[in-house]
Amino acid sequence: VLRRSEDYLTLIAFKKPAMRARSLRLNLILLLATVGTVIADGFFKSSGYPGNLPLMIGLYALGIMGIIGVHEMGHKLASAIHDVQSSPPYFIPGIPGALPTLGAVITSKEPPVNKDSLFDLGISGPLAGLAVTLLVALGGALTSAVVPLEELSRQAAAGKVQIVSSLDLFTEYLLSAFVPQRVGTGLILSPLIFASSLGFLITFLNLMPAWQLDGGHVARAVLSPKLHKILTYASIIVLFATGFQLMAILILILSVRSPEMKPLDDVSPVSNNRKIIFICIWIMAALIYVFAIRGNPFFFR
Numbered sequence: 001v002l003r004r005s006e007d008y009l010t011l012i013a014f015k016k017p018a019m020r021a022r023s024l025r026l027n028l029i030l031l032l033a034t035v036g037t038v039i040a041d042g043f044f045k046s047s048g049y050p051g052n053l054p055l056m057i058g059l060y061a062l063g064i065m066g067i068i069g070v071h072e073m074g075h076k077l078a079s080a081i082h083d084v085q086s087s088p089p090y091f092i093p094g095i096p097g098a099l100p101t102l103g104a105v106i107t108s109k110e111p112p113v114n115k116d117s118l119f120d121l122g123i124s125g126p127l128a129g130l131a132v133t134l135l136v137a138l139g140g141a142l143t144s145a146v147v148p149l150e151e152l153s154r155q156a157a158a159g160k161v162q163i164v165s166s167l168d169l170f171t172e173y174l175l176s177a178f179v180p181q182r183v184g185t186g187l188i189l190s191p192l193i194f195a196s197s198l199g200f201l202i203t204f205l206n207l208m209p210a211w212q213l214d215g216g217h218v219a220r221a222v223l224s225p226k227l228h229k230i231l232t233y234a235s236i237i238v239l240f241a242t243g244f245q246l247m248a249i250l251i252l253i254l255s256v257r258s259p260e261m262k263p264l265d266d267v268s269p270v271s272n273n274r275k276i277i278f279i280c281i282w283i284m285a286a287l288i289y290v291f292a293i294r295g296n297p298f299f300f301r
Contacts, residue, residue: 002265009267016110027088034091034101038064041100045191048160050145056191059143063136063195064100067129071202072104074128075121075214082117085109103202114265115221119274122217123281126203130288133199137170140192141178152186161188168197168296200292201299205247207285210235211255215281220260221270222278228260242289243300 001012042060049056072089079086086109092102112118147155155161167175171193179187209219209231220228232255239248270278293299 002267004267022087024088027090030091030093031089033093034104035061035065037093037096038100040096041094041098042191044097045194048155048158049188049191050147050151051143056143059139060191060195063139063192064198067132067136067195067199067202068101068104070132071125071129071206072106074124074126075106077128078120078124079106079108082112082120084112084117084121100198108261111261112263114263114268115270116274118261118263119218119221119270119278122214122221123277126206126214129199129206130203130284133196133203136192136199137174137196138178140190140194140196141171141174143190143192144175144179145188145190146179146181146185147188149184149186152188155188162297164297166295166297168292168294170200170291171197171296194298197292197296197298200288204285204288204293205239205244207281207288208235208239208251209282211251212258212261213251215285217261218278218281221263222275225260242293 001010001014003010003012038061039057042057043053045060046053046056068091069089076086076089078084087107089104089106091104094101108121112121152161152163156163166172175187181187206213207215209215209223209228211232215235216228216232219231223231232251236248236252239245239251
């Protein structure tokens, strides 16, 4: 372990503890429970969809589990590349009809070697999940149904669909590009649109440079511990201002109780190309909020 004090460097050598193999039973139980809540939520989300109901439920479940699963596999791949042992993903079931899943977490069994490793462990998940989110969004546009306004009114009166007057900018651009509409028709959005919206939200929240979020690991790798703490509180303020108060409160509570992840070599700086990527990450988070979250009827009504 390499640490810097005010006047000198400290190098501490110790024997690496043996890693005990753990049962995968809990991981499998949580995975099955999460698949169940996602499928149940897919049934509710697809009730007003005019197409093949079982197919749409399956696509919806595949979309959400794909976004979260690939996000976590991005972390696992980065862990393997940097030779950091980590747990299998722990999926977190949600509440059907509201939020089908709370995502998943992977725990590192040992600290990363240096700041480059910490940076890669943090950014790999959001980038992988975002790539799948974009594919799911495209699938959502292609499977959204154009129906006569009379049919849309009947579905709304029966409580099967909700009529919204506006969408987030990204969804509007996507639908205008791939779903031609005629006068006197309306759109029944594919449940995959909600799945992609959830994917954008997960990516945005994880890119916040706070605490032990993915973006927090990235910020800790690039910046000093003091700046990382300042950005954690700044992220809490941003989340409050953008309407995600519960997430802000959760980060506030956990950031006080849980320690940050430190690399073994906490002295050597992160590479210059990662510093450039760090700036791009902030820009990407801002664009995701402006185009895919602000004005999204699934989150703000």
